[in-house]
Amino acid sequence: MTRPAAPEARATRPAQRPAGLDLARIRADFPILGQRINGRPLVYLDNAATSQKPRHVIDAVRRYYEETNANVHRAVHTLSERATAAYEGARTKVQRFLNAAEPREIIFVRGTTEAINLVARSLGQARLRPGDEVLISAMEHHSNIVPWQLACEERGARLRVIPMNQDGELVLEDLDSLLNERTRILAVAHVSNSLGTVNPVAELIRAARSRGVPVLIDGAQAAPHLRVDVQALGCDFYAISGHKMFGPTGIGALYGRAELLEAMPPFQGGGDMIRTVTFERTTYAPVPHKFEAGTPNIAGAVGLGAAVDYLSGLDWDRIEEHERDVLAYAVERVGAAPGVRLIGRPAHRAGVVAFVMDAAHAHDVGTIVDRAGVAIRTGHHCTQPVMDFFGVPATARASFALYNRREDVDALVEALDEVLKVFT
Amino acid sequence: MSGDLGELYQQLIVDHNRNPRNFRTLIDPDRTAEGDNPLCGDRIRLFLRLDGSRIAEVAFQGSGCAISKASASLMTQAAQGNTVDEADSLFRAFHAMVTGPADSPADTAAVGKLAAFAGVRAFPARVKCANLAWHTLRAALEANGEQVSTE
Numbered sequence: 001m002t003r004p005a006a007p008e009a010r011a012t013r014p015a016q017r018p019a020g021l022d023l024a025r026i027r028a029d030f031p032i033l034g035q036r037i038n039g040r041p042l043v044y045l046d047n048a049a050t051s052q053k054p055r056h057v058i059d060a061v062r063r064y065y066e067e068t069n070a071n072v073h074r075a076v077h078t079l080s081e082r083a084t085a086a087y088e089g090a091r092t093k094v095q096r097f098l099n100a101a102e103p104r105e106i107i108f109v110r111g112t113t114e115a116i117n118l119v120a121r122s123l124g125q126a127r128l129r130p131g132d133e134v135l136i137s138a139m140e141h142h143s144n145i146v147p148w149q150l151a152c153e154e155r156g157a158r159l160r161v162i163p164m165n166q167d168g169e170l171v172l173e174d175l176d177s178l179l180n181e182r183t184r185i186l187a188v189a190h191v192s193n194s195l196g197t198v199n200p201v202a203e204l205i206r207a208a209r210s211r212g213v214p215v216l217i218d219g220a221q222a223a224p225h226l227r228v229d230v231q232a233l234g235c236d237f238y239a240i241s242g243h244k245m246f247g248p249t250g251i252g253a254l255y256g257r258a259e260l261l262e263a264m265p266p267f268q269g270g271g272d273m274i275r276t277v278t279f280e281r282t283t284y285a286p287v288p289h290k291f292e293a294g295t296p297n298i299a300g301a302v303g304l305g306a307a308v309d310y311l312s313g314l315d316w317d318r319i320e321e322h323e324r325d326v327l328a329y330a331v332e333r334v335g336a337a338p339g340v341r342l343i344g345r346p347a348h349r350a351g352v353v354a355f356v357m358d359a360a361h362a363h364d365v366g367t368i369v370d371r372a373g374v375a376i377r378t379g380h381h382c383t384q385p386v387m388d389f390f391g392v393p394a395t396a397r398a399s400f401a402l403y404n405r406r407e408d409v410d411a412l413v414e415a416l417d418e419v420l421k422v423f424t
Numbered sequence: 425m426s427g428d429l430g431e432l433y434q435q436l437i438v439d440h441n442r443n444p445r446n447f448r449t450l451i452d453p454d455r456t457a458e459g460d461n462p463l464c465g466d467r468i469r470l471f472l473r474l475d476g477s478r479i480a481e482v483a484f485q486g487s488g489c490a491i492s493k494a495s496a497s498l499m500t501q502a503a504q505g506n507t508v509d510e511a512d513s514l515f516r517a518f519h520a521m522v523t524g525p526a527d528s529p530a531d532t533a534a535v536g537k538l539a540a541f542a543g544v545r546a547f548p549a550r551v552k553c554a555n556l557a558w559h560t561l562r563a564a565l566e567a568n569g570e571q572v573s574t575e
Contacts, residue, residue, distance in 0.1 A: 361489035363464040364433075367547060371429050379464050393465035393487050422433045423441075423490070 021318040027403050029054040029310075040373030043411045048193050048221055048352055048399030049377050050243045053307075057247055060306035064299045072298055073272060073289070087298050090305030091288070094253045097308040098238060099229040105261065107254045107291045108301050112220040113143040115239035115254035116187065118267040118291060119216055123185060124151030125265055133182045135213075137162040137170055137199070138389060139192040142382040144218045148187060157184070164389065168195040168344025172203070179211055186215045190222035194381040194397065195344035196327075196352030198226070205234050214260060220244050220252075224401060225323060225350040227316060230255050242300060246401075247307035251300030254291075261287040268293040319402050326400055327351065330409045334398065337416050343395050354381075354395045357416070359423040362394040368422060369415035376412070431543030432550070433490065440494035445501055446483045453483075455567055459560030461552055466492040470560045477507050482561070489553050491544065496557035498538055508565050514538075515558045521545075522554045 027033050030052045035042045044052060064086060070079035072087045088103070095103045109115045128134070134148045138161050145159075152159050160178055163171045170188075179186065186208040190201050201217055208215045216237035219228060224245040230238045237260075242251040256264075266273055266284055270293030275283040284290045330353045335342045343354040357365055366378035377397045380387045387393060398412055450471035460467045466488030473481035482500040486493075503511045517534035518541070524530055526546040532539035544554045 361464075361487075361493075363466075363489035363550075363553065364491070367432070367550060368429060387465065393467070418429075422429065423438060 021315070021322045023322070023403070023405055026314075029056065030403055031055055031058070033403060037373040037375070038371050041411075043372075043374040043408045045398040045400065045404065045408060045412060046375045046377045047224070047401035047404070048244070048381075048397065050249065051224055051246050051401050052403070053248070053303075054246055054310050056310045057303050057306045061248060061299050061303040064302045068302075069299070071295055083298055086302050086305075087296065090301040090308075093305040093308045097228075097312065098240075098253075098255050099231050100255050101231060102258060104286070104288050105255055105258050107256065107261070107288045108296050109239075109252050109254050110250055110297070111241040111243070111252035112218055112239040113147075113241075115237075115252055116144055116216065116218065117147045118254060119185075119187075119237050119239075119256070120147035120151040122264040122267050122291075123214070123260075124155055124157075126263065127184050128152070128155035128157045130156030131182060132157040132184045133160050133180070134158070135160050135162065135178055135183050135186045137188045138164040139168065139170070139195060139197060139199075139383065139386055140187070140189055141193050141218065141220070142384070144187055144189060145385070158182075162188070164197075166390075168192065168197050168346045168386075170197075170199055172200070175204075175207055179208055179213060181211075183208075183211070183213045186213055187218065188215070189218040189220075190228075191219075191225065191350045191352075192344075192346075192383075192386075193221045193352070194383040194386045194395065195346060195354055196221075196349040196399075197344065197346035198222075198348035198350050200348075201235070202233055209234055221351060236260055242304040242307060245307055246310060248300045248303035251297045251304045253304070256287075258287060261291070266290050266293070270294045272296075314402070323351070323400065323402060326404055326406055326409065327353070329406050330398060330400065330412075333409050333413050334416070337413050339420055340416060343390050343392065351401070352397060352399045354397045356392050356395055357419060360419050362396040364423070365396045365416070365419050368419045369412065372411065372415035372418060374408075374412050374415045428543065428546045432547055434540045434543065436498075436537065436540040437490060437494040440497040441490035444484075444493055444497040446504075447485065447497065448483045449485055450481060450483050455564040457560050457564035459556050459563065461488070461492065461556050464489060464492075464553065466553060466556055468492070468496055468557055468560050470496075470557070470564050472561075472564050477509075479503050479506050479508070479511060479565075484557065488556070489550075491541075491550050491553035492556050495541060495554045496560075498540070499557040499561060502536065502538060503561060511561065511565065515562060518558055519555060522551050 032052050068082045068086055070083040072084040091106050092103045094106045165171050191198050205215045214236040217235045219238050220241045223240045236257050238255040240253050243249040273285050273290050273293040275285050334353050339357050339359050340355050362378035379394050453471035454474045455472040457470050468486035471483045482503050484496045518538055521530050522541055522544045524545055530542035541554050544550050
């Protein structure tokens with residue numbers, strides 16, 4: 001495994017461009033990057049929304065449908081056995097990727113959103129009582145807010161929020177009172193999707209676990225950038241989306257500690273999640289199958305497994321160095337561009353640079369840079385409370401993946417110049 | 425500026441974005457309506473004073489992109505003095521123009537100055553920015569009290 005544990009990356013600023021990473025080869029693995037958009041080479045800087053897919057993943061999904069496709073866990077015929085082996089093999093790959101203790105601690109879901117809904121519903125049902133509290137943070141994606149609001153509403157519990165400061169970093173001064181005897185779970189993003197902040201999750205997990213509070217980490221934005229080790233972190237749940245880490249859409253994984261998963265009630269009912277069914281009573285399959293009702297996204301899981309293989313084959317010391325370099329360059333160049341104001345200045349950052357322009361609304365910025373072939377995201381990024389906090393209706397967000405380079409930043413900055421030309 | 429960007433951000437639109445007309449509130453309006461475009465965060469609040477079936481005064485407040493703001497500004501100018509029916513046909517002509525196919529000439533005969541928005545046709549993601557003010561106007565005229573959303 002070439003991704004050993006290093007729960008938190010440090011966004012320092014190297015003076016020199018690092019040598020030694022064969023970026024041209026990596027870029028050649030992603031067929032879509034060779035495209036021209038509006039007559040210009042594609043500069044894809046919307047990776048926090050979804051990443052592009054390497055040929056490895058595309059081929060694995062195609063091969064699965066061409067050679068293996070059958071339903072899993074059911075029939076005795078050869079294809080079904082092959083499909084089951086491919087699906088369960090993908091589970092083992094994800095287990096190793098996150099360094100979970102056992103494959104059964106990995107539940108395949110549609111993505112991070114479904115993973116969080118699963119925990120909010122199931123754990124909420126089992127543990128939340130009137131007056132209890134759920135603790136999240138001020139920079140959560142809507143998918144780590146709304147499921148908890150639903151659970152709190154249903155159970156008469158209260159949602160509490162760890163605040164943040166103007167740099168876009170969590171403020172932990174009042175953590176002692178926020179994490180109290182009524183707290184039933186802490187759910188927090190490893191990396192913020194709208195600010196790029198790498199949160200001190202190891203510290204938060206220690207604080208919560210020392211009070212017996214289970215912790216869910218939303219790892220959607222962390223998995224493509226950081227080496228994640230759920231055992232070293234000590235979290236109880238860790239949620240990831242395949243499509244944000246170079247895998248297909250519609251597949252993701254929830255890591256859950258076996259002990260907790262076993263005690264939790266099912267999320268959805270249906271086939272595959274049962275042991276015996278009579279009209280009087282149903283007994284459930286052991287984990288992970290208890291949480292995987294119905295025919296799963298088998299091809300998606302195979303594609304996610306291939307993405308994990310792809311990532312595991314890369315030299316992560318060099319990837320991290322390269323990503324740090326490009327991100328620091330982006331913060332510096334975008335931050336210095338005329339008429340641009342960065343939103344959030346976190347000391348530890350991964351993958352994201354958010355900004356606004358005085359002259360133009362983020363949406364106009366997005367349209368204008370797209371004409372130069374540069375794809376960025378504009379809007380509230382499913383984090384309306386973050387927009388409210390910074391007092392902006394929307395931001396423009398450039399988000400990076402391992403295949404981006406300094407030249408992509410240059411193209412963005414050049415395109416931002418065009419915005420000024422239109423509006424001044 | 426490349427061709428279709430120039431078509432989108434015409435001088436008239438850039439000007440109305442920078443200096444929106446009728447950008448204020450009305451005291452004791454006869455009708456108000458709110459519209460929002462949740463995907464980009466555009467928000468508009470519209471105030472109307474009616475004189476029988478005629479729109480005597482329109483004003484707006486809100487925040488949004490250049491297209492939505494300029495569209496609201498130009499809409500207030502275009503709708504002022506119209507009867508409710510006239511404003512409705514203007515809305516329909518405007519809507520047809522901005523949603524028409526990008527590869528055929530826009531029918532701008534019925535919309536006057538609003539022809540400046542014909543360039544929006546080449547930017548499907550921006551059509552709702554141009555339409556927001558008009559949907560909000562229709563809601564205000566229908567006085568159904570519901571918030572308008574482009575989603």
